[in-house]
Amino acid sequence: MFPYILKRVLYFIPTFIVISLITFLLSQMAPGDPVELKLKGGMQSANQQASDKLSGEKAYLELSEKYGRNLPAFYFSITSGAEPDTLYKITRKADRESLARLINMYGNWPLISAYYYSVQNLELAVLSMPDDQASFEARKTIRDNCNILYINYDDNEIENILKQTQALVDLSVTDSQQVVHKPLASISGTFGNVKNSYEKVKAEKRPSANLLPAFHWYGTGNQYHRWMFGDVPWFGPNTDITKHSKGFFRFDFGTSYVDDREVSSIIKDSLRWTLLLSFIIVLLEYLISIPSGVILAIRSNTLFDKVYTVFLFICYSLPVVWIGTLLITFLTSDYYGDKFNLFPPYGLGKVGDEFGFWEKVTDRSYHFVLPVFTITLGSFAYMSRQMRGSMLSVIRQDYIRTAFAKGLSPGKVYWKHAFRNSLLPIITIFSSLLPAMISGAVIIEYMFNIPGMGRVSYDAQVQRDYPVLFTILLFSAILTMLGNLLADILYVMVDPRISFNKKM
Amino acid sequence: MFGKKKQVSTGQNLGVSYWDIVKRQFGKNRVAVWSLYFFYFLVIVALSADFVANEKPYYCQYKGVTYFPLFRGLAVDMGLAKWQPEFAQADWVNMEYDKAVFAPITYSPTTIDIVNSPFKGPFSEQEIKPGRRKHLIGTDQIGRDVCAGMIHGTRIALMVGVLSMSISSLIGIFLGALSGYYGDERLQVSRGRLILNVLFLFFAWFYAFQVRAYAMTDALADGFVPYLIQWLISLFLFLVVMAIPNLLSVVFKRIPYLGYKVAVPVDIIIMRAIEVINSIPILLLILSLVAVLKKPSITWVMVIIGLTGWTGIAKYVRAELLRVRSLEYIEAAQSLGYSEWRIIFRHALPNSLTPVLITIAFGIASAILVESSLSFLGIGVQAELQTWGKLLSEAREDVSAWWLAVFPGLAIFVTVTIFNLIGEGLTDALDPRLKQ
Numbered sequence: 001m002f003p004y005i006l007k008r009v010l011y012f013i014p015t016f017i018v019i020s021l022i023t024f025l026l027s028q029m030a031p032g033d034p035v036e037l038k039l040k041g042g043m044q045s046a047n048q049q050a051s052d053k054l055s056g057e058k059a060y061l062e063l064s065e066k067y068g069r070n071l072p073a074f075y076f077s078i079t080s081g082a083e084p085d086t087l088y089k090i091t092r093k094a095d096r097e098s099l100a101r102l103i104n105m106y107g108n109w110p111l112i113s114a115y116y117y118s119v120q121n122l123e124l125a126v127l128s129m130p131d132d133q134a135s136f137e138a139r140k141t142i143r144d145n146c147n148i149l150y151i152n153y154d155d156n157e158i159e160n161i162l163k164q165t166q167a168l169v170d171l172s173v174t175d176s177q178q179v180v181h182k183p184l185a186s187i188s189g190t191f192g193n194v195k196n197s198y199e200k201v202k203a204e205k206r207p208s209a210n211l212l213p214a215f216h217w218y219g220t221g222n223q224y225h226r227w228m229f230g231d232v233p234w235f236g237p238n239t240d241i242t243k244h245s246k247g248f249f250r251f252d253f254g255t256s257y258v259d260d261r262e263v264s265s266i267i268k269d270s271l272r273w274t275l276l277l278s279f280i281i282v283l284l285e286y287l288i289s290i291p292s293g294v295i296l297a298i299r300s301n302t303l304f305d306k307v308y309t310v311f312l313f314i315c316y317s318l319p320v321v322w323i324g325t326l327l328i329t330f331l332t333s334d335y336y337g338d339k340f341n342l343f344p345p346y347g348l349g350k351v352g353d354e355f356g357f358w359e360k361v362t363d364r365s366y367h368f369v370l371p372v373f374t375i376t377l378g379s380f381a382y383m384s385r386q387m388r389g390s391m392l393s394v395i396r397q398d399y400i401r402t403a404f405a406k407g408l409s410p411g412k413v414y415w416k417h418a419f420r421n422s423l424l425p426i427i428t429i430f431s432s433l434l435p436a437m438i439s440g441a442v443i444i445e446y447m448f449n450i451p452g453m454g455r456v457s458y459d460a461q462v463q464r465d466y467p468v469l470f471t472i473l474l475f476s477a478i479l480t481m482l483g484n485l486l487a488d489i490l491y492v493m494v495d496p497r498i499s500f501n502k503k504m
Numbered sequence: 505m506f507g508k509k510k511q512v513s514t515g516q517n518l519g520v521s522y523w524d525i526v527k528r529q530f531g532k533n534r535v536a537v538w539s540l541y542f543f544y545f546l547v548i549v550a551l552s553a554d555f556v557a558n559e560k561p562y563y564c565q566y567k568g569v570t571y572f573p574l575f576r577g578l579a580v581d582m583g584l585a586k587w588q589p590e591f592a593q594a595d596w597v598n599m600e601y602d603k604a605v606f607a608p609i610t611y612s613p614t615t616i617d618i619v620n621s622p623f624k625g626p627f628s629e630q631e632i633k634p635g636r637r638k639h640l641i642g643t644d645q646i647g648r649d650v651c652a653g654m655i656h657g658t659r660i661a662l663m664v665g666v667l668s669m670s671i672s673s674l675i676g677i678f679l680g681a682l683s684g685y686y687g688d689e690r691l692q693v694s695r696g697r698l699i700l701n702v703l704f705l706f707f708a709w710f711y712a713f714q715v716r717a718y719a720m721t722d723a724l725a726d727g728f729v730p731y732l733i734q735w736l737i738s739l740f741l742f743l744v745v746m747a748i749p750n751l752l753s754v755v756f757k758r759i760p761y762l763g764y765k766v767a768v769p770v771d772i773i774i775m776r777a778i779e780v781i782n783s784i785p786i787l788l789l790i791l792s793l794v795a796v797l798k799k800p801s802i803t804w805v806m807v808i809i810g811l812t813g814w815t816g817i818a819k820y821v822r823a824e825l826l827r828v829r830s831l832e833y834i835e836a837a838q839s840l841g842y843s844e845w846r847i848i849f850r851h852a853l854p855n856s857l858t859p860v861l862i863t864i865a866f867g868i869a870s871a872i873l874v875e876s877s878l879s880f881l882g883i884g885v886q887a888e889l890q891t892w893g894k895l896l897s898e899a900r901e902d903v904s905a906w907w908l909a910v911f912p913g914l915a916i917f918v919t920v921t922i923f924n925l926i927g928e929g930l931t932d933a934l935d936p937r938l939k940q
Binding site: 011022023030079210320321446469477 | 706707710711714715718776779780782783784785786787788789791792793794795796798869873876877880881882883893896897899900903904905906909910913914916917920921924928
């Protein structure tokens with residue numbers, strides 16, 4: 001048995017790696033730039049100075065470092081040959097994406113990067129010009145245009161913007177002394193740079209460079225590695241203040257994008273409700289469905305069996321969402337008569353230290369009646385049907401007939417000889433029960449407003465709070481795998497005939 | 505078990521095919537047969553939803569001119585016609601017709617009947633315009649007709665079931681067949697071919713998906729169908745590139761070291777993939793997938809349910825093929841020198857497909873359940889669509905709206921039940937113990 005368990009545990013590792021990779025891939029595909037969202041506002045003040053721009057960049061960089069977004073995504077990358085391996089160093093996601101587009105179109109990175117920096121120079125030049133009433137509007141428009149240029153790759157639009165900017169740079173103002181002067185003449189050189197470099201990008205394009213693949217190796221300083229293992233040293237004090245993450249294996253799951261809370265503390269708070277609910281539900285399911293399945297099998301083909309089987313079938317097909325909604329609608333308010341106002345519609349009831357332990361327990365169980373009933377109904381029916389089926393197939397076997405023939409009492413035959421063997425399928429169900437439970441928790445906790453993992457993952461989905469969502473995804477996958485492992489081990493323990501030491 | 509077209513050769517059953525036996529067995533199960541009839545009924549409702557519940561009249565006279573707005577509306581939706589200028593922004597409910605013939609339910613699912621909002625029940629007072637009918641099962645918070653919503657929701661429910669299960673079946677049957685037929689030993693490939701294939705996998709991925717990444721992202725922004733087209737082009741490119749190593753390997757096979765045959769553990773690879781998918785709670789996986797979509801829609805939900813729901817079918821097909829592959833007629837086919845693909849898809853697979861019907865029937869039920877749960881949670885469904893799950897969730901706004909709690913849920917329940925019953929009926933019909 002031990003080698004088998006060891007083998008199962010070893011199987012655990014590749015499965016976990018693949019699941020973590022899937023989760024990571026999803027988090028990379030997630031749209032939007034969390035850093036940008038977090039910093040929104042404050043960035044675009046009308047009268048911006050060069051120092052503001054620089055401090056904004058610094059804030060962006062710091063937050064990227066906190067989220068680990070300044071690192072390359074993975075240990076390696078396969079890109080087109082035209083793309084440099086240092087593109088990830090452009091920290092702004094929108095800029096990076098538009099540069100990648102430009103590379104895809106023109107394929108000559110040195111010229112594209114020269115163009116990008118020339119736009120940056122232009123913005124800085126405009127920002128560091130003396131504040132002057134006459135050119136205020138023009139300077140603001142040029143700055144906005146720069147921001148558009150960063151994130152644009154469409155040739156027509158860029159040309160348009162450049163033309164518009166050219167007009168602004170050449171703007172001549174006649175002041176009160178009838179002297180015509182050009183307030184923005186000082187940046188015409190910088191702007192000329194932008195124009196020339198863009199022309200050069202277009203003139204010397206080599207899109208064919210994109211057709212060759214290139215392989216870049218980044219080592220362990222990447223986002224995936226940081227997410228899993230962290231960048232803080234495992235032993236000894238952390239000396240580098242730019243390193244924050246302890247990594248998944250040290251229970252540091254990052255911080256929420258929404259309220260900056262530690263994801264680990266969010267999960268810790270929510271997990272206990274889900275575990276408590278699941279524990280009650282599993283206990284009830286096994287307590288009801290095993291005996292009822294056995295009794296049904298013993299009395300098979302009686303009227304009782306037929307009626308009860310139909311009842312189980314109906315329960316099994318009942319959608320959880322419907323039962324929950326019906327119960328909330330009819331049993332939680334005075335609207336359909338005082339008699340039907342039986343249960344609280346949602347929530348946990350009394351939370352806090354001012355209530356005594358038993359007071360909390362009774363109130364909590366009162367609140368849990370409806371959710372537990374709702375979710376138990378369907379799976380209890382399913383398990384009873386399975387139990388009935390497996391007990392039936394055992395009862396029909398020869399050794400049961402032999403047991404009867406040698407004069408054992410029915411109770412002894414059924415409960416001692418048949419029961420143990422009929423338990424096997426029920427154990428396999430246990431492994432599929434866990435993922436179903438977590439999926440069910442999403443609906444139940446949403447409906448009854450219980451702050452468990454399901455509710456939290458729903459909220460995270462709606463608010464696009466990816467660290468929370470993906471951590472729960474990975475976490476629940478691990479729980480499920482542990483459940484599978486447990487089921488397999490139980491399987492061996494219940495049935496000594498099964499030996500996994502042979503090839504599976 | 506017998507072949508699909510193979511005749512059972514026992515004397516009294518001469519001329520009776522396996523399918524006939526299955527059909528007869530299924531016909532004996534009266535509940536299952538009625539479920540099948542009810543399924544046909546649902547299909548008819550889904551197909552005719554636009555004609556049964558529509559705010560536009562079949563026929564009307566407006567300012568002395570005759571129009572057929574319902575039919576024209578359908579043509580406009582399909583892009584075949586344009587609205588007459590006077591109807592371009594028509595308010596169909598409040599318009600004064602000279603004469604009009606309406607559909608049985610005189611509301612579209614999106615019609616907002618502001619007078620009868622919020623939450624007018626089937627038995628409460630409703631203010632109905634002349635020519636229009638009562639809201640049979642009430643209205644929701646903003647005055648949309650629940651009955652119309654449910655009729656149009658039938659279409660979505662069935663589409664979810666059928667489309668997602670088609671995707672699941674395609675993937676599940678293909679992978680299950682490979683895994684069951686080849687197992688871990690049977691796929692013998694020369695070392696050269698294996699190395700070349702792995703190497704070219706990287707190139708194929710690069711040219712098919714990396715180089716075309718932007719074409720695909722742009723198509724994604726346009727909608728699902730353009731994306732699908734781009735994706736298929738990429739798939740084609742992928743296959744073209746992958747053809748190269750397989751042609752090259754004909755030459756490389758001559759080199760002794762590279763010609764050495766090794767076994768590819770197909771079964772282990774596919775079973776691990778199934779374990780990975782089964783380890784992730786399905787609803788959470790779908791939640792996460794929908795979260796990374798820029799524009800989630802019901803089509804995407806169907807595709808995602810389909811892409812995640814194939815594991816059960818694959819396991820079933822695998823088990824069947826494990827059994828079938830050791831049968832004599834497969835050995836006969838092998839000794840005749842048929843290609844492996846021909847044996848799998850022409851000979852082995854057709855004999856294993858009938859039991860898969862059971863899984864598909866139950867799969868449709870669970871796909872409908874998953875979709876209704878998702879739209880109950882308000883995830884992945886566009887605002888202008890009415891689905892059963894969404895209608896049910898509106899009952900949460902007000903406890904007095906019992907009709908919203910009862911009827912849409914009943915529709916989900918009945919649909920799920922009939923698919924489960926059909927599944928049960930198939931299980932009984934295909935059970936070898938019951939067969940004479």
